[in-house]
Amino acid sequence: NAGVMQNPRHLVRRRGQEARLRCSPMKGHSHVYWYRQLPEEGLKFMVYLQKENIIDESGMPKERFSAEFPKEGPSILRIQQVVRGDSAAYFCASSHYRGENTEAFFGQGTRLTVV
Amino acid sequence: SQQGEEDPQALSIQEGENATMNCSYKTSINNLQWYRQNSGRGLVHLILIRSNEREKHSGRLRVTLDTSKKSSSLLITASRAADTASYFCAPNFGNEKLTFGTGTRLTIIP
Numbered sequence: 001n002a003g004v005m006q007n008p009r010h011l012v013r014r015r016g017q018e019a020r021l022r023c024s025p026m027k028g029h030s031h032v033y034w035y036r037q038l039p040e041e042g043l044k045f046m047v048y049l050q051k052e053n054i055i056d057e058s059g060m061p062k063e064r065f066s067a068e069f070p071k072e073g074p075s076i077l078r079i080q081q082v083v084r085g086d087s088a089a090y091f092c093a094s095s096h097y098r099g100e101n102t103e104a105f106f107g108q109g110t111r112l113t114v115v
Numbered sequence: 116s117q118q119g120e121e122d123p124q125a126l127s128i129q130e131g132e133n134a135t136m137n138c139s140y141k142t143s144i145n146n147l148q149w150y151r152q153n154s155g156r157g158l159v160h161l162i163l164i165r166s167n168e169r170e171k172h173s174g175r176l177r178v179t180l181d182t183s184k185k186s187s188s189l190l191i192t193a194s195r196a197a198d199t200a201s202y203f204c205a206p207n208f209g210n211e212k213l214t215f216g217t218g219t220r221l222t223i224i225p
Binding site for chain 1: 118148155156157158159160163203205207210211212213214215216217218
């Protein structure tokens with residue numbers, strides 16, 4: 001059973017371009033979380049999705065950022081018109097909700113660099 | 116916002132010593148999880164303690180939970196160089212959302 005797969009591992013974009021980050025959850029997991037981490041800082045929650053639904057996007061900037069988790073295929077975090085401040089590591093986690101216990105499994109992250 | 120806060124922010128100890136880090140939170144929880152992050156990598160789940168549990172062990176890890184004080188501690192005994200990492204707590208406030216504090220950066224000095 002493969003773990004959470006994120007790709008690409010590294011992504012370089014020029015200011016104004018679009019960045020697409022992909023996350024394939026563990027097999028059987030229907031819950032996906034996205035986090036952003038700046039160097040030497042903690043993980044900042046961005047968005048929580050279930051299949052075809054956004055459950056909580058309270059941590060995601062209102063503009064330029066969007067996320068989806070379609071019925072088929074990976075979850076996508078999309079950043080339009082990237083700016084230097086978007087440079088960070090973006091982590092995805094997945095879980096199989098079993099009532100109150102929600103152990104999450106993390107991918108290795110995508111490091112986005114905006115030049 | 117609802118999340119745990121780890122303390123201290125940074126901790127350096129000699130190899131072989133015990134390391135203790137703490138987590139505080141503000142509202143009632145269903146459970147609390149601890150995660151480890153090695154530099155540049157994703158988080159790895161260490162242990163989950165339910166709100167009706169007071170202590171839990173896993174290998175060299177010991178977690179305690181005091182719901183009256185709204186705090187948890189993670190103890191790593193007989194530390195090793197490989198324990199060098201950042202440690203995060205994630206209290207579950209009754210929803211499925213996982214949030215993290217800024218973590219404790221643990222350095223084990225050989």
